[in-house]
Amino acid sequence: MTNRRDMLVGGLAGASAALATTAASAQPQQTAAAVNWRMASSYPKALDAVFGAGDIFLKAVSDMSGGRIQLQHFASGEIVPGLQALDAVQNGTVECCDTASFYYVGKDPSFAFGAAVPFGLNTRQQNAWFFQGGGLALFNELLAQFNVIGLPIGNTNAQMAGWFRKEIKTVDDLKGLKMRIGGLAGQVIAKLGAVPQQIAAGDIYPALERGTIDAAEWVGPYDDEKLGFSRVAPYYYYPGWWEGASAILLMINRSKWNELSATDKAIFVAAAHQANSLTIAKYDDVNPAAIKRLIASGTQLRAFSPEIMDACAKAANELYEEIGAKNPMFKKLHDHMMAYRNEQLLWQQVAEFNYDAYQIRSRSRR
Known part of the structure; x- marks a missing residue:
């Protein structure tokens, strides 16, 4: 652990695999406070792969905390329209959201770097940049200006045009x-x-x-x-x-994040890693059959x-x-x-x- 570096700013626990393993095996203390949050999504439930990234994350958080931490996942439009998810987190309407950060380039074009930029990175490269190359820490310098922190919880991989x-x-x-x-x-x-x-x-x-x-x-x-x-x-x-890669980002209200214990922050980071890996695998698994069906239908x-x-x-x-x-x-x-x-x-x-x-x-x- 001594040669691992913290990958986020503002009190975020390290995002390394070693920390994720530690958090996954940690048992919450009996006296730890319950956490009940709402998570707004930019995606409809019908898109089970991209919306499912948030579901994987919240289940992992619940499992790792023994049910002490619960998040309710709301589809686009159930609380706020999908493209207003970040605003809901900023103003405290919800504690967190799952979204694509480039939806908010109107606030600052730098938001694109948390999702995808034209002729940028592929999925492997983006993960390396986020978690080893310092990219996630740098992106969170931007998010700090908007009272949020960001954790990748999935990726759609290279997209079609x-x-x-x-x-x-x-x-x-x-x-x-x-x-x-x-x-x-x-x-x-x-x-x-x-x-x-x-x-x-x-x-x-x-x-x-x-x-x-x-x-x-x-x-x-x-x-x-x-x-x-x-x-x-x-x-x-x-x-x-x-979009040679396109990250799905969990954005958390910074004030609510700072209220979490170190253990709970580590649980969130570990759950985010799990969701990220499984969502990448999901898209790689389902796209080959889908493209065959589309071609067969004309x-x-x-x-x-x-x-x-x-x-x-x-x-x-x-x-x-x-x-x-x-x-x-x-x-x-x-x-x-x-x-x-x-x-x-x-x-x-x-x-x-x-x-x-x-x-x-x-x-x-x-």
Whole structure:
């Protein structure tokens, strides 16, 4: 334990695996106070993988505390609309929420770094950055300004680029395109002439069906199939360059967090690690069958052309420079994360990429 470092600021117990193991085996004292919190979600219950991350977390907290700590999980709209979950935590309406931090880039564009930024990290890289590279501690410096602390409790992994009513063959095809898209990605495609819309999950399908929007991204095959997008938009594009990984974040009111004992904080951290690992595994497990079903039902897969990818990457870099020139916290997070990404890519291209590329090429021969 002596060579482990605390990964969060403001009194958060360390987020290392060793601490998680210790917390999981710890027995709460008989005199410890009961904790009863409410957790608002940005997600509907029907999306059992992304909403389920919060369920895994709260069950683990209850199990580790012997039932002394109880959290009630409320779906999007039950207490507050999904995109107002952070506000509810800030003002004390609820003690915590599960959400995607990039929903709140209107408050500060730096919020994107707690979920996903265009051309950022993949899931493995993001976990490494959060828990070993200092990224989570740095992101919590931002959250402290909003009276919350953050713990990752899941990840959707690399996402698809979404559903389009027409084919997108060139950069010019993006001009005037009305698209539901979250986080900083909307600002990137706006540079290329598209019209971004931020719409909660439950409202995307009717907007796409009515033609209010021309395209929509959500997560990937498993979630998208549940939302029925294939019925109203036949073209399913990849890759989702704006979300090579997308963390699901537990945000906790900082004042309520500081009221917890050291043992209870350790339980929360351990439960967050469990939810994070199991949610990543869940998406890896369910997406292969879902993409097969979608293709069998008529979905047409399309890849963004290199021209489109290059144009989007250029626009993203321009956006980062513009924001960073005005926002020191954004620049600090961006420079830190991108330097970490580049070091990770140096290693992963040697072993991981070549191994995966060979397996993909040769799978039909075995």
